[in-house]
Amino acid sequence: METQLYFVIGAVLLLFLIAGIKIVRPTHRGLIERLGRYKKFANPGFHWIIPGIDKMYRVNITEQMVDAQPQEIITNDNLNASVDAQVYFKVNNDEESVKSSQYNVNNYQWQIVNLARTTLRNIIGTLTLKSANSERGKINAELHKTLCDETISWGIDIVRTELKQIDPPRDVQETMNKVVKAENEKIAAVDFATAAETSADGTKRAKIKEAEGVKQSKILHAEGQAEAIRLVNEAADKYFVGNAQLLKKLETLESSLKENSKIVIPEGSDLVNIIGEMAGVLPLEKKKNKE
Numbered sequence: 001m002e003t004q005l006y007f008v009i010g011a012v013l014l015l016f017l018i019a020g021i022k023i024v025r026p027t028h029r030g031l032i033e034r035l036g037r038y039k040k041f042a043n044p045g046f047h048w049i050i051p052g053i054d055k056m057y058r059v060n061i062t063e064q065m066v067d068a069q070p071q072e073i074i075t076n077d078n079l080n081a082s083v084d085a086q087v088y089f090k091v092n093n094d095e096e097s098v099k100s101s102q103y104n105v106n107n108y109q110w111q112i113v114n115l116a117r118t119t120l121r122n123i124i125g126t127l128t129l130k131s132a133n134s135e136r137g138k139i140n141a142e143l144h145k146t147l148c149d150e151t152i153s154w155g156i157d158i159v160r161t162e163l164k165q166i167d168p169p170r171d172v173q174e175t176m177n178k179v180v181k182a183e184n185e186k187i188a189a190v191d192f193a194t195a196a197e198t199s200a201d202g203t204k205r206a207k208i209k210e211a212e213g214v215k216q217s218k219i220l221h222a223e224g225q226a227e228a229i230r231l232v233n234e235a236a237d238k239y240f241v242g243n244a245q246l247l248k249k250l251e252t253l254e255s256s257l258k259e260n261s262k263i264v265i266p267e268g269s270d271l272v273n274i275i276g277e278m279a280g281v282l283p284l285e286k287k288k289n290k291e
Contacts, residue, residue, distance in 0.1 A: 019051040028058045029091075029098045038103075041095040059098050063090040063159055066109050068116040070165070077128040082167040087116050087147065088159040097155030105154045112147065116161070119146045129168050136163050 023046060024030045030042025034054045042056060049056055070084040089112060091101045105111055123142050124132050132139065140161050147158045 016051060017048075020048045020054075022047045022049055022056045024056075024058060027060060027062050029061055029093055029095075031057045031059065031098060031102060033057070038099065041098070057102060059091055059101060061091050061093045061098070063088055064109070065089075066113050066116075068113055068120065071117055071120070073121050073124045075124060075129045075132060076126055077130075079129045079168055081124065081129055081132065082165065083120055083124055084164040085116055085120060085143065086162045086164055087112055088161070089147075089151075089156050090159060092155055092157055100153060100155030105151075108151070108154055108156060111154075112151065112156075115147060115150055116143065119143050124166070129166070132166050136166075139163055 022030070022042070024042050024044045026044045028044070030047065032039045032042055032047070032049055032054055033056075034050075039054065047056065065086055065088050068085040068087065070082050072080050073083045075081050091097060091108075101108055120139075120143065123139055127135065127139075140163055143163070144158060144161045147161065151158060
């Protein structure tokens with residue numbers, strides 16, 4: 001009987017010792033209470049408490065995320081927008097912060113969610129739907145600041161806040177999509193018109209250049225003709241002074257000869273003598289006299 005008693009006592013003592021073993025992981029910190037009063041802080045590692053008298057509460061100190069959950073918020077332009085946000089936070093790993101997260105607030109995760117929802121209603125309620133969508137960074141900054149100020153005594157660090165969505169009612173969304181589509185079509189039409197105008201300007205400049213080239217060609221041609229006329233006039237003044245009519249006859253003769261026309265020249269005409277001299281032939285009358 002005594003052996004059995006010792007065995008039972010040993011088994012109970014062993015169970016008592018095992019029941020008091022507590023392990024704290026690196027991702028957590030522990031608070032040990034004795035008979036309902038805070039006793040000591042438990043860092044990662046092995047700890048033993050008195051079962052039934054001591055109790056350990058483990059607190060996660062890693063970064064966590066809570067969803068503020070979608071809610072309908074009336075914007076300043078009286079539209080019901082569906083708004084959702086996420087809050088990232090963590091409990092600071094020092095003893096005072098861990099104690100504050102357990103003794104200064106009841107269920108800090110639930111409190112953060114409700115605080116975030118209330119803050120979003122206050123912020124977005126003062127904005128129009130358009131400004132709320134275009135000022136997401138500002139809304140995130142205000143939400144983050146408010147949460148940091150309100151949770152300063154909870155031993156919690158609000159890492160960041162992210163506004164997930166600001167969705168207008170379906171009919172408003174469809175109208176906005178039509179407006180965006182119209183704006184895009186307008187921009188495309190303006191771009192096409194600008195391209196067409198640029199092309200037309202290029203064609204216009206090319207035609208101007210071509211016209212200027214034709215003009216310059218005509219000017220040069222006219223200048224060449226003028227120069228030729230000047231040279232003819234100088235030659236006429238030099239070799240045919242006082243014989244303007246004779247010069248005209250020569251020009252007529254030249255033109256006729258080009259066309260193989262027959263011309264009758266009166267005997268004794270000065271034109272016969274000039275043609276003969278140009279050709280190196282003596283007039284027939286002078287030749288007979290010499291004979």
